[in-house]
Amino acid sequence: MPLILVSGYPCSGKTYRSQQLIDFFRSRISAFTDGRLARLKVHHINDQSLGISRNVYHAARTEKDARAAFSSAIKRVLGKDDIVVADGLNYIKGFRYQLYCEAKAVQTTNCVIHVGTSIDKCRELYKHTSATNSAEEYSSEDFENLIFRYEEPNGMTRWDSPLFTVPYDDPTPPLEEIWEALVGSDGKAKVVRPNAATVLKPATEQDYLYELDKTTSDIVMTITAYQKDHAGEGGGSVCVPNVDGAVNLPANPLSLPQLQRLRRQYIALNRQHSLSKSRIAETFVDYLNDSLQ
Template identity: 30%
Template sequence: MALVVLSGQPCSGKSSVAAALKQLLEGKGLEVSIIDEPGLSMKRNLSYKDSISEKNTRGKLKSAVERAISKRHFIILDSLNNIKGYRYELWCIARAAGTRCCVVHCAVPKEQAWAWNEGREPDHDAYSSDVFEDLWRRYEEPDARQRWDAPLFRLAPDQGADSMQPVLQGVVDSLTEQAGPRQRSVVAKQLQPTQATSNAPLSATNLLAEIDGGAQDVIGRISAAQELAGSSGAGRVQMGDGVDDLQLSRPVTLGELRRHKRVFLKMSTQSLASRLPDRQSAQRMFVNYLREHVD
């Protein structure tokens, strides 16, 4: 139904806001999912320690949003979302899916954010001083004049739950079209897919070849990882190219992988063609298929 993009400096109370917003939406009987770094088995400090790690982190978060977004439930992206270009990419995902989208900006003083950071566990969620300062310096604040940052809701988590409640209720009303007459300007509109925000689907002439090629790329990476690991099993297989890594608990033979590929090809060409706009999507869906069918 909608994508809620939380944005804010490190340790600005975004996770608390996400939990409170989830509770309000679920109170209306709506299905809600929160996507964040810990939910994808990533530690925040390591995820933003350098430009390469940060790029990979944003890619994994964006891929998770692409997989989860639909017209049936709400997605709350609980992350920094500190780059305006990245927020534009998220808005394009929402538009391509034909859902609503809004941005919730959490703002707290730097001293309060650092105090909250020091109260976290060092090995779990706490940022080092260098990473914290770098992220704080590079933060690009949302601007409601930009269509990808609108509607924009601002709140201050350090002021307490009572001060946040009216803003959070406004977010819920905006996404469910229940805002009053004076609030009509903040209703999140239903975004419509356009050619600019949607990838052209694979043509019938090369559909099977592209899906087969994407699946074969995945098999190649698995085979290479297992060859390096020996008899102990590959464990985590890195896919790259915006595709989430695959965790294997046991060695998988080439014959078994080929059998899975044949089933996936048959299933894809019969019922999933409209959801496969490019080769990377085929790779991503084959990895998800293996994740479900390889014990």
């Protein structure tokens, strides 16, 4: 059942909105006495429920470990009879994409709730909560850093859609619309097709893993060479041999470690399941374009 990804600035009211969602979903579920909807359980996952201190955001390594714990907790409970409210910053679009893929892998619906509280209001709320309970709050440096790094959800991308933005002054999220988008008015399970890049037929072609490694490595090197030839310039499109589309580069040049990280993620997703070797380049280009938006 659905994955509800809550995202917003620190101190924007994400947990308050999450609790509104949880209360509404549990109330709707309690109206059913039998059938699929009556079996649904609602899970609330956030840093507090996992015992994660807000000090983890002070260092890249501890923050990465915290995200891994958050993701693992979601995967443990995500299933056909569970509604998961993932209440966190979820400020990195690549991380939201990862969780979107997890939902697609188990063929369940998902949505993003953007808690649209302004930066000035978040700072006001931060000062108030820090004055009353500073031990459990972000440091001022981490607070400002997280605001600066926040990548706002974009409803035009697959992984941030459907997107529901909740302004600070709204009394509640659009609860009925969210229920309709995730569960449906008739209560029947919605059909969700898994991503072609993540759920594919088992590998049968000889040397598939070799081709997977070589093709992706060649594309990374092609992008690196293009950026070297256009030193100091961002953006642009990199044509890949035997692929109709091109890799659309972001405004800021990509480092080799960034490209290698995306390559490793793609290989990990496709190591055990594969399509024809001739489509590796095409799907890797699609994966890069999705990740770099």
